Amino acid sequence: MSVSDQHLIEAIRKGDKQSFEIVFKQYYRTLCEYAFTIVKDTDEARDIVQSMFLKIWERREDLIITLTLKAYLYRAVHNTCLNRIKHESIKTKYIRQSIGDGRLEVKQPEVFANETEKKVMKAIDDLPEQCRIIFKLSRFEEMSYADIAQKLNISVQTVANQVSKALKVLRTQLTDTD
Secondary structure, three states: OOHHHHHHHHHHHOOOHHHHHHHHHHHHHHHHHHHHHHHOOHHHHHHHHHHHHHHHHHOHHHOOOOOOHHHHHHHHHHHHHHHHHHHHHHHHHHHHHHHHHOOOOOOOHHHHHHHHHHHHHHHHHOOOHHHHHHHHHHHOOOOOHHHHHHHHOOOHHHHHHHHHHHHHHHHHHHHHOO
């Protein structure tokens, strides 16, 4: 491992946001491209890379990297992609079994989709202003965290934190109302 990798890892472990942003900016795009080669979906690839970086930041104090930083990041993305594919496979298998057994009840699609969309949009509108703006830029305008940070003149980490916060709030609100 290079001296600069060791320095960056140690700085991230200590909570240095600038070091984290350096790593994020340096690897984000190529990691997204790599994830895309596995999952074959641009949005899914971005989500995987963003959630991997968020997980690294959240667990930074326990971060132990014995390989190069690049190798660690690529391995983390690779494993996350495989886990997502496995999860989707299990979900598809369950749905097929449920349909075959007649256990799966399906509401009228247009009514269900319309009600769900209204609930989601209401939950998004109820988010705090900055959180809502960042979430909409990320999900609806498909901007990267780095682009949002630059546009709003905030750090990439702030963007990641706000998107994570929005997702937690939305999950809570949408599961509590069902």
